[in-house]
Amino acid sequence: MTQQINISQIKGRVTRNKIYKGIFILAISLAMLALATLLYRILSQGLGYLSIDFLKNYPAPYIEEAGIFAGLMGSVFMMCITAPVSIILGVSTALYLEEYATQNRFTRFIQVNVQNLAGIPSIVFGLLGLTLFVYLLAMGYTLIAGALTMSLLVLPVIVVASQEAIRSVPKEIREASIAMGATKWQTIWRIVLPASIPGIITGAILALSRAIGETAPPLIIVGAAAAIYTIPDSFLSKYTVMPIQIYSWTARPQEEWQFVAAAGIIVLLAILLCMNAVAVWIRNKFQKRY
Amino acid sequence: MVNKQSTANISVQDMIKQNKKKKNIGNGIEKFVPIFLLLCAIVSVLTTIGILFTLLRETFSFFSDVSLVDFYFGTHWSPWTDHFGGVAPLIAGTLLISFIAICVAVPIGLASAIYLSEYATERTRKVIKPILEVLAGIPTVVYGFFALTFVSPLLGNIFSEMRIFNALSAGIVVGIMIIPMIASLSEDAMSAVPHSLRDGGALGLGATRFEVAIKVVLPAALSGIIASIVLALSRAVGETMIVTIAAGATPNLTFNPTESIQTLTAFIVQGATGDTSFHSIIYKSIYAVGFTLFIFTLIMNILSQYISRRFKEDY
Numbered sequence: 001m002t003q004q005i006n007i008s009q010i011k012g013r014v015t016r017n018k019i020y021k022g023i024f025i026l027a028i029s030l031a032m033l034a035l036a037t038l039l040y041r042i043l044s045q046g047l048g049y050l051s052i053d054f055l056k057n058y059p060a061p062y063i064e065e066a067g068i069f070a071g072l073m074g075s076v077f078m079m080c081i082t083a084p085v086s087i088i089l090g091v092s093t094a095l096y097l098e099e100y101a102t103q104n105r106f107t108r109f110i111q112v113n114v115q116n117l118a119g120i121p122s123i124v125f126g127l128l129g130l131t132l133f134v135y136l137l138a139m140g141y142t143l144i145a146g147a148l149t150m151s152l153l154v155l156p157v158i159v160v161a162s163q164e165a166i167r168s169v170p171k172e173i174r175e176a177s178i179a180m181g182a183t184k185w186q187t188i189w190r191i192v193l194p195a196s197i198p199g200i201i202t203g204a205i206l207a208l209s210r211a212i213g214e215t216a217p218p219l220i221i222v223g224a225a226a227a228i229y230t231i232p233d234s235f236l237s238k239y240t241v242m243p244i245q246i247y248s249w250t251a252r253p254q255e256e257w258q259f260v261a262a263a264g265i266i267v268l269l270a271i272l273l274c275m276n277a278v279a280v281w282i283r284n285k286f287q288k289r290y
Numbered sequence: 291m292v293n294k295q296s297t298a299n300i301s302v303q304d305m306i307k308q309n310k311k312k313k314n315i316g317n318g319i320e321k322f323v324p325i326f327l328l329l330c331a332i333v334s335v336l337t338t339i340g341i342l343f344t345l346l347r348e349t350f351s352f353f354s355d356v357s358l359v360d361f362y363f364g365t366h367w368s369p370w371t372d373h374f375g376g377v378a379p380l381i382a383g384t385l386l387i388s389f390i391a392i393c394v395a396v397p398i399g400l401a402s403a404i405y406l407s408e409y410a411t412e413r414t415r416k417v418i419k420p421i422l423e424v425l426a427g428i429p430t431v432v433y434g435f436f437a438l439t440f441v442s443p444l445l446g447n448i449f450s451e452m453r454i455f456n457a458l459s460a461g462i463v464v465g466i467m468i469i470p471m472i473a474s475l476s477e478d479a480m481s482a483v484p485h486s487l488r489d490g491g492a493l494g495l496g497a498t499r500f501e502v503a504i505k506v507v508l509p510a511a512l513s514g515i516i517a518s519i520v521l522a523l524s525r526a527v528g529e530t531m532i533v534t535i536a537a538g539a540t541p542n543l544t545f546n547p548t549e550s551i552q553t554l555t556a557f558i559v560q561g562a563t564g565d566t567s568f569h570s571i572i573y574k575s576i577y578a579v580g581f582t583l584f585i586f587t588l589i590m591n592i593l594s595q596y597i598s599r600r601f602k603e604d605y
Contacts, residue, residue, distance in 0.1 A: 017498035021409055027401030028418065031473070034466045035425045038436045045439075092330030100324045101331075114334050119521070119591035120584065121528025123555050124341060127580045130562065131344040152337050159334065183316060185323050213429030217530035217555070221562045243431040243531075250435045250535055258439050265432050272427065 042269075046262030054263055059245060068264050071245035074143075075212050075271075078241060081147035082154065082211060087204050089151070090158030094200075097159075098166045099188055118156040122214060125153045126221030134222055141223025143239040149222050150215060154207045161203020165196040198286035202279045209275035213268065216243035242268045345584055348577030355571055361578065377582060379541035383457065383551035384527055384586075387537060390461025390547060391468060391526040396519060398465075399472030403515075406473070407480035408503045419474070426470035434535030437463035442536060449548050455538030458547035463536065464529050468522040475521065479514025483507050513601035517594045524590035528583065530555040554583045 057067020093114070101107040129149030139145040169192050177187040219241060242264065249261035353361070361377060402422070406415055441459040446452045487510065492502045508515070538550030539560055552560075561576035 013498050013501070017500040020500045021405075024401045024405035024409060027398045028405050028473075031398055031402055031425065031466070031469050032418075032421055034469075035421065035428075037440070038428070038432070041436065041440050042432070089330050089333050092327045093334055096324070096327035096331040100327060110331055110335060113338050115595070116588070116591060117334060117338060119524060119587060120341065121530065121555065121587055123528065123530045123558055124345070124580055124584050126562070127558070127577060128337070128341045128344050131348070132340055155334060155337070183320055185320050186316075210427070213427075213431075216429075216431050217559065220559050243429060246431050246435065247531065247535065250431070250438060258435075261435055265435060268429065269432070272429070276427065 042262050042265050045259050046264075046266045049259045049263035050266055055267070059240075059248075066249075066260050068242060068245055068267055071240050071242040071264070072267065074239040074241045075215070077143060077239065078147045078150060078215070079208060079212065081144065082150045083204070083208055085148065085151040086154045086158055086207070087200075090155050090204070091162045091200060093155075093159045094162035094166055095188065098163055099184070099192070114156045114159050118160065121217075122153055123217040123221065125149055126218030128152070129218060129222040139236070141238060142236045143234075144236060146215075146219050146222050146239065146241075149218050150211050153218060154211045157207040157210070158204050161207065162196070162200045165199025165203065166192060168199065169195045198282055202283040205275055205279040205282070209272050209279070212241075212275075213243060213272055215241050216247055219244060220247075242271075341584070345577055345581040348574050349581045352571070352574035352578045355574070356578075377554070377579060379543040380552060380554045380557050380579065381582070382543050382545065383533075383537070383541070384553040384555070384583075386457050386545055386547065386551060387461045387464055387529075387533055387553055388523055388526040390458060391465035391529075392519070392523060394462050394465025395468045395472050395522060395526075399469045399518075399522075400476060400515070402469070402473040403476035403480060404503050404508075406477045408499055408507060422470040422473055425466070426474075428467075430467065430529065430531040431535070433463050433467050434460075434532040437532055437536035452548045453538065453550045455536060455540075455550040456548050457537055457551045460533050460535075460537035461547065464526050464532050467529070467532065468525050471522045471525060472518050475518030476511070476515045479511040479518065480507050482514070483510045513598055516601075517598035520590050520594040520597065524587045524594070527590070528555065528587050530559060534559045554579050554586075558583075 054067045055072065056069050057065055058070050059066055059068075093110075097107065097111060101110075126149065129145060129152070133139045133145035133148050134141060137145075173191055173195070174187055177191045178184070182190070246261050246264040246268065249257045249264060363376060363378070406418060410418065437459045438454075441463055442452075442454055442456060445456075445459055446454070449458075452458070483506070487506055488502050492506045493499070497505070533553045534556045537553060537556060539552050539556060540550045541552045541557070542549055544551065557579055558576045561572050561579075
């Protein structure tokens with residue numbers, strides 16, 4: 001009698017396990033279904049409008065003539081400033097924290113500060129850029145003001161990624177280099193940096209690809225415009241970037257513009273995909289295991 | 291012979307001199323580099339100071355024109371007619387969006403994390419985790435487009451009184467956006483629970499996988515899970531593009547998700563893109579709103595760090 005109760009009890013527990021496993025699988029499928037729907041919608045809406053002309057044209061009042069060239073080039077030019085500035089600042093900060101800084105209050109403060117910076121909404125960085133670069137430094141609504149704002153935004157991500165890469169270089173090869181008579185900087189320049197550069201580059205590419213996709217909130221604040229009919233010819237010219245173009249097309253009331261926006265999104269996603277693929281490739285190819 | 295020796299002597303002396311020179315340059319570099327690196331590290335500190343300074347400066351000057359009590363406790367917000375009586379509608383909009391997002395993301399994210407860490411085989415994990423990472427890498431402007439052109443019309447079929455711009459579809463899509471964050475951070479926390487607890491302690495005594503997940507792993511990883519949820523919540527509060535595109539631009543003190551609303555972030559975008567001149571009252575008001583937003587997210591980030599540090603269980 002008691003044995004039977006026990007068996008039915010165990011059966012109940014086993015079935016419950018199975019039911020909940022089903023629920024968990026259902027939940028994770030829902031998340032993936034959302035991704036699939038999103039990609040399918042965008043591809044089905046945008047592919048028809050995607051053409052060479054779309055890549056070469058400037059924004060236009062008519063759907064047939066509208067293109068993403070200004071946004072594309074704007075994003076490229078912006079990266080030409082943002083990438084060097086943020087990588088030099090970020091890697092230097094990481095080197096200081098990992099190699100030179102002594103464990104004191106100030107070091108911990110910088111470390112906590114970097115973490116907190118990463119959690120600040122990007123639009124707040126836009127407000128900083130608006131006051132600091134656009135008004136106080138009198139740059140106006142220009143490419144350089146936008147690019148510097150973006151540099152500050154991606155800085156914490158690059159610092160954290162570089163720190164991890166530098167930390168993964170084992171102590172032994174550092175000590176070996178010092179023991180051979182190399183100075184501290186020689187060790188860093190010739191041993192630590194070459195060993196950690198794949199990790200740093202991977203982190204930097206991922207951070208910059210995020211910057212290309214997520215530029216919209218801060219750049220709207222520091223004045224990237226949507227109606228730009230030239231590509232930037234200097235640091236001080238007006239500019240637009242891809243997410244801003246897509247935003248302005250999405251915000252138009254006529255439904256046909258959705259298809260143009262979808263085509264723009266395909267271009268944006270394709271670029272992000274390529275950058276991520278390069279990052280993964282570098283990580284796999286150059287990653288040394290010590 | 292003598293001559294040769296002297297040249298040799300000179301060249302050795304030269305070499306020594308040159309070496310000294312090199313060493314001097316080397317010493318110079320050794321001294322200069324740490325200073326340069328320190329200066330770069332200080333840029334990140336200056337950024338924080340800059341953010342605090344700009345926000346506080348404009349906020350103070352805003353509050354010299356508008357009373358602080360009115361701003362935080364009034365209920366009539368229509369800045370374009372000079373009524374700054376209350377950010378309450380904007381805060382309500384932000385909370386509504388965050389609440390909907392959390393309702394979507396916590397169950398799905400947690401269930402995904404439990405599945406990945408407790409049920410899935412190594413092979414399934416290797417397939418599913420990158421897919422979730424793709425979900426995390428999609429730009430928010432794309433999510434905004436999705437919310438406006440797909441989710442909103444879809445929900446419009448279900449709720450008849452639904453506006454095109456509404457809190458529900460924006461909130462759901464913000465939720466989808468933060469699923470990967472909750473899933474991967476919670477999974478990290480669960481994976482950190484040692485296998486000896488699962489295998490020896492529970493599975494070996496005859497518990498099912500579900501019982502292990504709920505009664506052993508979940509309590510042990512609770513601090514990490516809560517920290518991930520708080521962090522995701524702060525992302526939802528600071529999220530800008532989705533709500534600007536899909537939630538509308540009507541400051542509205544309502545908790546009805548089918549209505550059009552406006553969040554703190556969406557107002558900043560609207561205020562900055564309109565014809566606002568430097569030092570106009572609207573220009574100042576976006577800083578006051580930005581400061582409010584900054585305080586909200588800062589508290590949540592610190593809370594998240596505190597929870598994961600304070601309640602971390604070490605094995």
